[in-house]
Amino acid sequence: MMRRSVLGSPWGIGMRLDRKSTFITGGTSGIGLATAAAFLREGAHVAVTGRDNARLQSVVERLGARCKGFVADAGDDAAMAEALAAAAGTLGGLDALFVNAGHYVSATLGTTSRADVEAQMKVVANMFMAVQSALPHLREGASVVLMGSVYAIMGPPGAGGYAASKAACRALARSMASELAPRSIRVNVVVPGAVDTPGWPHHQMEANERDRQKRAIGERALINRMVTDTEVANAVLFLASDESSGLNASEIVIDGGTTGALAGSPRYLRGEP
Numbered sequence: 001m002m003r004r005s006v007l008g009s010p011w012g013i014g015m016r017l018d019r020k021s022t023f024i025t026g027g028t029s030g031i032g033l034a035t036a037a038a039f040l041r042e043g044a045h046v047a048v049t050g051r052d053n054a055r056l057q058s059v060v061e062r063l064g065a066r067c068k069g070f071v072a073d074a075g076d077d078a079a080m081a082e083a084l085a086a087a088a089g090t091l092g093g094l095d096a097l098f099v100n101a102g103h104y105v106s107a108t109l110g111t112t113s114r115a116d117v118e119a120q121m122k123v124v125a126n127m128f129m130a131v132q133s134a135l136p137h138l139r140e141g142a143s144v145v146l147m148g149s150v151y152a153i154m155g156p157p158g159a160g161g162y163a164a165s166k167a168a169c170r171a172l173a174r175s176m177a178s179e180l181a182p183r184s185i186r187v188n189v190v191v192p193g194a195v196d197t198p199g200w201p202h203h204q205m206e207a208n209e210r211d212r213q214k215r216a217i218g219e220r221a222l223i224n225r226m227v228t229d230t231e232v233a234n235a236v237l238f239l240a241s242d243e244s245s246g247l248n249a250s251e252i253v254i255d256g257g258t259t260g261a262l263a264g265s266p267r268y269l270r271g272e273p
């Protein structure tokens with residue numbers, strides 16, 4: 001029999017989610033995909049969702065045997081309930097749920113349709129329903145992480161719907177944390193700044209303009225660059241693990257210091273907006 005070390009794994013490496021069962025909505029790209037990789041690295045079994053079967057299968061194949069994929073649109077309650085039940089059945093309950101799936105819709109006053117605003121706010125409804133559908137499967141002591149954004153507090157022009165949906169996410173997490181405390185289930189929010197993923201609004205721009213935007217956004221952070229999907233994933237990993245047992249109804253901001261100390265950023269110090 002293999003001996004376990006004091007660090008928790010037979011190899012002497014601390015496996016921070018050793019044999020935990022986890023579920024990530026929107027795990028085929030960007031932050032969700034990076035988080036799936038981080039969870040797997042730390043010993044978890046991971047279920048990921050996405051809307052496109054071919055994309056999902058190729059991601060699952062790359063991530064390996066401890067990863068299972070489920071086709072489920074976050075707005076389809078029946079599909080989500082089925083995916084959660086199937087994942088929990090395979091994994092024997094859920095220890096962590098990362099409600100990550102979402103999208104950005106630009107919404108400038110004067111040019112935005114009701115449909116665009118509602119499409120953005122639907123992301124919050126999807127979050128609510130994902131957690132509700134997961135309730136029968138979440139184990140005592142489980143961790144729920146919701147995907148927020150610094151836009152909730154930055155007042156970004158042209159992004160009112162998105163910003164409002166992320167502000168709603170903060171309130172949602174707090175109410176859910178209160179409701180789930182009797183089951184010792186924690187609910188926290190991860191709050192990234194701009195991350196260069198396929199979902200980042202500037203990602204589709206022509207390469208030169210995109211690089212210019214990356215530099216300009218990065219210079220608003222003390223770290224003088226944008227944060228990476230892996231840096232966000234590491235925060236989610238912490239929130240999903242028992243290491244964060246003291247955090248509840250709380251938020252971790254990963255923006256390189258943009259919202260905390262804008263006045264120290266390279267761009268601000270040069271006197272630029």
Ligand SMILES: NC(=O)c1ccc[n+]([C@@H]2O[C@H](COP(=O)([O-])OP(=O)(O)OC[C@H]3O[C@@H](n4cnc5c(N)ncnc54)[C@H](OP(=O)(O)O)[C@@H]3O)[C@@H](O)[C@H]2O)c1
Pocket residue numbers: 025026027028029030031032049050051052055056072073074075100101102103104147148149150191192193194195196197198199200
């Ligand atoms: N990138 C940033 O700067 C940034 C900053 C703060 C917060 N966020 C938030 O982070 C989350 C992930 O964004 P990302 O930047 O990683 O974008 P991304 O690379 O476009 O990834 C989005 C993921 O969500 C999935 N998805 C989107 N809508 C879905 C739906 N209705 N049902 C199921 N899956 C869905 C996509 O899968 P399929 O397309 O395969 O279905 C994909 O796996 C979003 O909630 C976003 O608001 C991003």
